[in-house]
Amino acid sequence: MNLYVILNIIILLLLLGVLYYMQKKHVSFSKRVFTGLGLGIVFGVILQLIYEPGTETITATSDWFSLIGSGYVKLLQMIVMPLVLVSIISAFTRLQKSANLGKISGLVIGTLLITTAISAAIGIAAATGFDLKAIDVNAGDTEVLRGQQLEESLGEVESTTIPQKILGFLPANPFQDLTGARPTSTIAVVIFAAFIGVAYLGIKRKNPEQAEFFQKIIEAVHSIVMRIVTLVLRLTPYGILALMTKTVAGSDFAAIAKLGKFVLASYVALIAMFIVHLIILALFKLSPKQYVQKVMPVLSFAFTSRTSAGTMPLNIDAQKNKLGVPESIANFSASFGVSIGQNGCAGIYPAMLAVMIAPTQGIDPLSPSFIATLIAVVMISSFGVAGVGGGATFATLIVLSTMNFPVALAGVLISVEPLIDMGRTALNVSGSMVSGLVTSKTLGELDMKKYNEKNIDPSENVA
Numbered sequence: 001m002n003l004y005v006i007l008n009i010i011i012l013l014l015l016l017g018v019l020y021y022m023q024k025k026h027v028s029f030s031k032r033v034f035t036g037l038g039l040g041i042v043f044g045v046i047l048q049l050i051y052e053p054g055t056e057t058i059t060a061t062s063d064w065f066s067l068i069g070s071g072y073v074k075l076l077q078m079i080v081m082p083l084v085l086v087s088i089i090s091a092f093t094r095l096q097k098s099a100n101l102g103k104i105s106g107l108v109i110g111t112l113l114i115t116t117a118i119s120a121a122i123g124i125a126a127a128t129g130f131d132l133k134a135i136d137v138n139a140g141d142t143e144v145l146r147g148q149q150l151e152e153s154l155g156e157v158e159s160t161t162i163p164q165k166i167l168g169f170l171p172a173n174p175f176q177d178l179t180g181a182r183p184t185s186t187i188a189v190v191i192f193a194a195f196i197g198v199a200y201l202g203i204k205r206k207n208p209e210q211a212e213f214f215q216k217i218i219e220a221v222h223s224i225v226m227r228i229v230t231l232v233l234r235l236t237p238y239g240i241l242a243l244m245t246k247t248v249a250g251s252d253f254a255a256i257a258k259l260g261k262f263v264l265a266s267y268v269a270l271i272a273m274f275i276v277h278l279i280i281l282a283l284f285k286l287s288p289k290q291y292v293q294k295v296m297p298v299l300s301f302a303f304t305s306r307t308s309a310g311t312m313p314l315n316i317d318a319q320k321n322k323l324g325v326p327e328s329i330a331n332f333s334a335s336f337g338v339s340i341g342q343n344g345c346a347g348i349y350p351a352m353l354a355v356m357i358a359p360t361q362g363i364d365p366l367s368p369s370f371i372a373t374l375i376a377v378v379m380i381s382s383f384g385v386a387g388v389g390g391g392a393t394f395a396t397l398i399v400l401s402t403m404n405f406p407v408a409l410a411g412v413l414i415s416v417e418p419l420i421d422m423g424r425t426a427l428n429v430s431g432s433m434v435s436g437l438v439t440s441k442t443l444g445e446l447d448m449k450k451y452n453e454k455n456i457d458p459s460e461n462v463a
Helices: 003-024 029-050 056-065 069-093 099-129 141-158 162-167 185-206 208-233 236-250 253-258 260-283 288-305 312-321 327-339 343-361 368-381 391-402 408-442 448-452 458-462
Strands: none
Touching: 003 029, 003 056, 003 236, 029 236, 029 288, 056 236, 069 185, 069 208, 069 236, 069 288, 069 312, 069 327, 099 260, 099 327, 099 343, 099 368, 099 408, 185 208, 185 327, 208 312, 236 288, 260 288, 260 343, 260 408, 288 312, 288 408, 312 327, 312 408, 327 408, 343 368, 343 391, 343 408, 368 391, 391 408
């Protein structure tokens, strides 16, 4: 370890000390999160100016910073599968009426799929409006190699039929899926938990005493899991500082500049879809301003961490404690949102790439038949997308292979993938929370008083 790496680590520790001092002075959680974000950007830019991206110093520094940044993400990922399992089962045990089960799941999934279709349409419009074409994208050696790797991966995707893909959602070994061993593990755990919940409802009718005992066990386990979540959430400002510093310091801005047009078009599409989220809330007579103020810390973490699954604990906490969504609905929307209908990764990104590739295949990307087919394929392919890094690539492989398009373009864009993935992940999480709000409002179960009250410091919930 050279002297410069040691100096960088000392500076990071000092910045972490600033955040700790703010915590001791009872500065609000939101302010600490944004302070961590801002300090991370500034420190990352300074490292960029002093060192070259990819140098030994930056690599070693990033490796040490990962102890805090990636370590925090791993702690969140550690709790995701237990949280999904217990949250879904708990949603069943807390249902007042079993008839609400179909309504809740139908509304949540329906909202996720509809918003994914809208996001695909926006992706098509963005790629067309910015006149993005695959032939205009230049590939270096790294990008060509990545494209070749994706071509090899395509063989596995293409050899899997639609019935086989559907079978892949089913939990043949739920204990293996609890380890996150497969890309579809999250949705498999959701299905397994749903079976347990349905079994509970059956036992509740036939043997109320056993059902009541089981409910108490689930409530106890749920309390323990949520307490672990609380302990981990306290580290959010520190994790964001380290993650943002590492991301900015390690970014290759020269490569990003070459693909600046695609990056700009992507963020225009992502921002447009976020505005659609706000419009949907306004149509349901919910204040977009209140929504933005209360969920911004959650979206900030999603942005820096690039993991929808890792953001799930914050997602549920925000829906339940700040937006007034009932816990059962928050559990459903957050769990389904991790693997179904991700607006950014499974909606905008695959649609944009398909439009860019279409002209090289002799297809008019503005033809109504192509647009309708692409949106339908994107919606169907959005099932089972992993809520961790790489989910967008997985979704893109499925969409492009279904459209009989080459997939190498996804590899060419590898240099800007992290930058775009930050915005995509934040949009995924927003879509999940919007589905919870829409479902709660439709069923008349949203706590409007809690939604409209002044933004409460989340640190009160993680004390």
